[in-house]
Amino acid sequence: MLEIIELHKRYRSNWLTGRGHQAVEPATFHIAEGESLGLVGESGSGKSTLARLLLKLISADGGRILYKGTDISGYSLKQMRPLRRELQIMFQHPHSALNPRRTLLDSLLEPVLLHRIMNKAAAREKALALLDVVGIRAELLPRYPHQISGGQIQRIVIARALMLEPKFLVLDEPTSMLDVSVQAQVTQLLQRIRKEFGLTYLFISHDLELVRHMCDRIGVMKEGRIVELDESERIMERPQHPYTKQLVNAFQAFKQ
Amino acid sequence: MKMSYRAAAGLLAFVLLASLLAPLLAPYDPNQINMAQRLAPLSSVHWLGTDTLGRDVLSRILYGGRVSIVLALAVTLATMLVGLLLGTISGYAGGWIDEAIQIVVSIFQGLPGLALMLAIAGTLGPGVKSLFVALLFTSWADFSRVVRGEVMKIREESYVEGTRALGAGHVYIIGRHMLPNLLGPLIVLFTIRIGRVILSIASLSFLGLGLQPPAADWGVMVNDARPYFRSYPHLMIAPGLCIAAVSLCINWLGDGLRDKLDTRTEKEHSLL
Numbered sequence: 001m002l003e004i005i006e007l008h009k010r011y012r013s014n015w016l017t018g019r020g021h022q023a024v025e026p027a028t029f030h031i032a033e034g035e036s037l038g039l040v041g042e043s044g045s046g047k048s049t050l051a052r053l054l055l056k057l058i059s060a061d062g063g064r065i066l067y068k069g070t071d072i073s074g075y076s077l078k079q080m081r082p083l084r085r086e087l088q089i090m091f092q093h094p095h096s097a098l099n100p101r102r103t104l105l106d107s108l109l110e111p112v113l114l115h116r117i118m119n120k121a122a123a124r125e126k127a128l129a130l131l132d133v134v135g136i137r138a139e140l141l142p143r144y145p146h147q148i149s150g151g152q153i154q155r156i157v158i159a160r161a162l163m164l165e166p167k168f169l170v171l172d173e174p175t176s177m178l179d180v181s182v183q184a185q186v187t188q189l190l191q192r193i194r195k196e197f198g199l200t201y202l203f204i205s206h207d208l209e210l211v212r213h214m215c216d217r218i219g220v221m222k223e224g225r226i227v228e229l230d231e232s233e234r235i236m237e238r239p240q241h242p243y244t245k246q247l248v249n250a251f252q253a254f255k256q
Numbered sequence: 257m258k259m260s261y262r263a264a265a266g267l268l269a270f271v272l273l274a275s276l277l278a279p280l281l282a283p284y285d286p287n288q289i290n291m292a293q294r295l296a297p298l299s300s301v302h303w304l305g306t307d308t309l310g311r312d313v314l315s316r317i318l319y320g321g322r323v324s325i326v327l328a329l330a331v332t333l334a335t336m337l338v339g340l341l342l343g344t345i346s347g348y349a350g351g352w353i354d355e356a357i358q359i360v361v362s363i364f365q366g367l368p369g370l371a372l373m374l375a376i377a378g379t380l381g382p383g384v385k386s387l388f389v390a391l392l393f394t395s396w397a398d399f400s401r402v403v404r405g406e407v408m409k410i411r412e413e414s415y416v417e418g419t420r421a422l423g424a425g426h427v428y429i430i431g432r433h434m435l436p437n438l439l440g441p442l443i444v445l446f447t448i449r450i451g452r453v454i455l456s457i458a459s460l461s462f463l464g465l466g467l468q469p470p471a472a473d474w475g476v477m478v479n480d481a482r483p484y485f486r487s488y489p490h491l492m493i494a495p496g497l498c499i500a501a502v503s504l505c506i507n508w509l510g511d512g513l514r515d516k517l518d519t520r521t522e523k524e525h526s527l528l
Contacts, residue, residue, distance in 0.1 A: 057420055077425065084423030091414040099415045101436045107415075111422050164422070 001033040001200055002168060007053055007063030023049045025225040026063060031168075036194065036201040038211035038232070040247070041221030047204045050221070051170045054202075055087055056080055085115060088161040092173040094150035097157050104148070104156055105141040111163045123163070130159040133196070134189060151182035158189065168200045176205065187214065208251045212236055220244045261512030264505040271502055275321030282315035286472040295488055304494050307477075308484065313494055319472040320495065325502065327384065328453040331391045336446055338392065339399025340438075344430060346400065347407030357400075364397035377465035387466045391456055395449065402445055403438065410437050440514045447510025451503030458499060474499050 007027050012020035024046045031037045039047045052058045054065055056075065065073045072083065091097050098107045108127045112118055118126070128138055134155040140148055148156075154174060161169060171190065175183040187210065194201060205211050211218055212232050219229040220243065228241040239245045274281060283303075290310035298305050304313035346357040373390035380386035410416060410433070419429050458475025460466035467473045469480065474495040481491035 052417075055421060057417060081423040084421065087421075089418065089421045091418065093414055096413040097415055097418065099433055099437070110419075114422055114424055114428070 001031055001035075001068060002054065003030040003066040004028060004054055005064040005066070007050070007060050007065065009049060009053055009058070009061050022224050024053060025223075027226050029219060029226065029229055031200060031202060033167075033200055034198060035217065036203060036215045038215030038218040039202065039204045039221060040206060040208055040211050040218060042206060045221040046224040047221050048172055049224075051089070051172055051202060051204055055089055055170060057089070081115075085117075085164040086167040087170075088164065088166040088168070089170040089172060090154070090157050090161060090174050092176055094153035094157070094177060095145070097153055098145040100145055103142050103144060107145075108141070108156065108160050108163065111160060115164065117164075126163060127159065130162050133162070133193070134159045149182075150178050151186060154178065154186050155189065158186075158193065162193070162197065165197075166199065168202070170202045170204070172204045173206070175210070176207070190214070208236075208247060209255075220247065260508055264508035264512070267501065268505040268509060271321060271498070271505075272325065274318055275325060278315075278318040278322060282312075282318045284312035284315045286311065286315040286319040287470055288312070295484070298490065305488075305490055307480065307491055313477075313491065316472040316477060317474070317495055317498060320474045320477060321498065321502075323467060323471065323473045324454055324457060324475065324499070327387065327457060328450050331388055331395075331453050331457075332446060332450045334388070334392050335395045335399055335449065336442065338396040340403055340442070342396070343400035343403025344407050344434065344438075347404035348411060348426070348430060348434070350408075354404075358404075361397045361400055364393070365401075367394070369394040373460060373465060374463075377460075382465050382468060384467065387457060387460055390460070390465070391453060395453075399445065399449070402441065406438055406441050407434060410434050440517050443513050443517065444510050447506045450506050454499055454503055 005028050007024065008022070009024045010020055010022050027050060029037075039050070041047050049058070053060045056065070056072070060073065063073065064071055067083065067087075072080070075083070098104070102110075105124075105127070108131075109120065109123045112123045112126070113120065117123075127141075131138055131141075136152060136155050136159065140152065140156075145153055174190065175186050178186060190201075191214065193199065201214070203211060203214050212235075215232055217230065218232050218235045219226050220235070220241065221227070222243045228235065228239065228244045230240075235244060236248060239248045278286075288311060290306070292310065293302070293306050294308055294310040296302050296306040296310070302312050302314070304317065306312055307316070342357055342361070346354045346361075372394055376390040376393065377386045380389060416429060416433055419433055424432075454474075457466055457473070458478060461473055461475040462479040467476050469476055477495040478492055478499070481488070481495075485492050
């Protein structure tokens with residue numbers, strides 16, 4: 001479904017001397033339709049940058065992105081627009097995920113109104129149906145983001161993404177800022193939705209247990225490089241790269 | 257809203273209305289010289305007395321408010337528009353566009369305000385026009401700095417990136433997501449600035465760069481009254497009090513509006 005070839009990005013801190021750091025080393029991998037690919041690695045390892053590169057939210061220095069076989073790396077903002085419906089992203093921080101000055105209803109309707117897919121009444125109906133799916137009561141809709149909990153916001157964000165009927169969803173540590181009990185609920189919801197709507201996930205996290213649980217394959221990132229990418233079970237049972245071994249061992253030790 | 261905000265809004269509305277209706281309310285022509293009645297004390301004929309040329313102080317205050325307030329509003333609005341435009345572009349675009357704009361901003365911030373105003377007045381000749389240009393030139397830079405900072409802060413919020421991921425254009429993001437969130441800080445800035453502009457107009461008029469003496473203006477009146485302050489303090493106190501009251505009310509009102517506009521503090525304030 002999505003294929004990445006030699007995609008890379010460097011951040012320059014000084015444009016005179018050209019000093020900077022390589023955020024993402026040339027990365028090559030693919031995500032199959034219906035698959036869930038996990039990306040693990042410590043903070044600053046380039047997971048989020050890589051995800052934003054492949055959604056073209058930030059521009060890459062080089063490399064190609066193939067979506068359903070078409071090279072979209074050179075697409076302009078306008079050319080990307082129809083594709084934006086199919087490619088969505090969910091962020092880590094619930095408190096900044098929604099505009100604080102808009103009601104939840106406004107935020108929910110925004111995607112379809114922006115794309116002019118349906119009128120307001122139809123959009124409202126669809127929103128109510130999706131709220132049912134994510135388990136949020138309709139009474140919350142006139143409220144503002146600061147008036148509901150982080151878990152509720154993330155559910156709203158999921159419903160908002162589903163409004164556009166996406167095919168591919170990037171989940172950038174969607175549960176890391178939530179309480180453990182809420183984390184489990186949101187994780188379950190994400191799994192259910194994936195089946196129900198036939199979605200493809202790129203799941204970013206630093207929680208190996210969670211990624212193993214959620215994903216078919218796992219990519220391990222360190223210092224901007226994907227050091228190992230394999231099926232989840234194989235990564236957990238027979239890690240090849242020293243860094244992966246270290247991660248898996250630390251995780252096993254923590255479990256006992 | 258709390259009581260103090262209502263009181264401030266009420267007083268401000270009263271002053272504005274009185275200024276606008278000055279031709280109807282003023283008992284005398286503000287520029288009518290009457291040497292027989294010069295420096296008259298407060299009385300039923302001249303409620304606030306008369307000045308050195310026998311002009312009725314109350315009438316001059318009513319007319320003077322029009323100039324001070326209207327000019328201050330116009331200058332502040334113009335400053336805000338320029339600052340908002342350049343600050344938003346600078347903060348939103350980033351990169352070399354930001355750097356180029358910031359160089360210009362730094363130059364303007366580095367220029368000594370008074371010297372620049374003198375130069376402008378010297379070229380354009382004293383009057384309302386040069387006042388306007390001088391105040392605009394010396395204050396837009398500060399405004400744009402603050403706006404830039406706020407825009408940069410909002411740009412990093414997830415919902416802005418999320419809106420980009422929805423396929424929204426820059427104009428949509430700035431208009432629908434940035435400006436509404438800028439409103440709170442802007443109103444506070446506006447009120448702080450307008451109070452200062454009223455004072456600036458007064459001080460520039462004192463230097464002979466702004467409004468010229470026959471005109472009825474609060475700043476001009478304070479300066480006219482300066483030599484007589486010891487014997488006839490009411491000549492300075494009346495317009496001085498107007499300047500202070502108006503700036504104070506605008507500041508209070510700004511505080512109230514900011515709290516009202518900020519959805520996050522809504523709850524806390526309803527408890528007060």
